[in-house]
Amino acid sequence: MTVRKTSKRDKENRPTEIINSALKLFEKKGFESTTFSDIAKDCNIARSTIYLYFTDKNDLLEKAMIARISEETNTFFEGKIKKGNSKIELLQNVLEKVFLTVDHERDDPFYVLITNLACKNKKVAQIMRKQIIEKILGTWHTLCKEANFTEEEEKIYAYLIFSLHLTSQFLNVIFKNDSPFIQLPEFLRLSREQLNKDLHIKNDT
Missing domain, CATH: 1.10.357 (Tetracycline Repressor; domain 2)
Incomplete structure (x- = not known):
């Protein structure tokens, strides 16, 4: 997978982008079946990038609810x-x-x-x-x-x-x-x- 270069604006919008992608995949594939690799692929980013913002799927879901x-x-x-x-x-x-x-x-x-x-x-x-x-x-x-x-x-x-x-x-x-x-x-x-x-x-x- 080719990971796109990131700008300052990309970094600012990245958590929201990851959350939106995750919710879309949770609905489509199910919460348990969706992995960080799936989310990273959908966002066209490295899997490790997600861990800069979220510790695991439960943390991601909680922050999505808060937002x-x-x-x-x-x-x-x-x-x-x-x-x-x-x-x-x-x-x-x-x-x-x-x-x-x-x-x-x-x-x-x-x-x-x-x-x-x-x-x-x-x-x-x-x-x-x-x-x-x-x-x-x-x-x-x-x-x-x-x-x-x-x-x-x-x-x-x-x-x-x-x-x-x-x-x-x-x-x-x-x-x-x-x-x-x-x-x-x-x-x-x-x-x-x-x-x-x-x-x-x-x-x-």
Whole structure:
């Protein structure tokens, strides 16, 4: 294999390039079957170069999760989330912000991949819990505290948000645009319409 010469820009972008290549191969070949040699070949770099940035595949996967969740968390907090007139409206606003934050075409395969890996690999499950679930729950806890949610409401609505988000991603990966179930954008539109009707009725009484 001919290894390309590297520039300063190449070196700066190298970790991201390796991560993107690895995720692509993990999805195609499977996490266990993919080797650093496979990733190096796909990136057209020497295998030893990968070890400059990552100690092993678990380290690579963890850093991929950190990069992706940090990117989406930053996007999520661009602009304030409206609290609305009720707890249900806050929930609606959060769900809509989550949908706008996530790039489904790019992220659906990523989350499905790591969820499948977490079912088989305890280390991956621990990484997923630490780098994704605990961070999201921490953010949700802050929002709930500001909105005076009870502890039970916080847990119930967190489960609801996770369930809707993950179910939507799995269905998108499996069925693409031909899902037998309602799509998340349509669900959010209908629930927003119903919420507005309920608020209108309440204001009229």
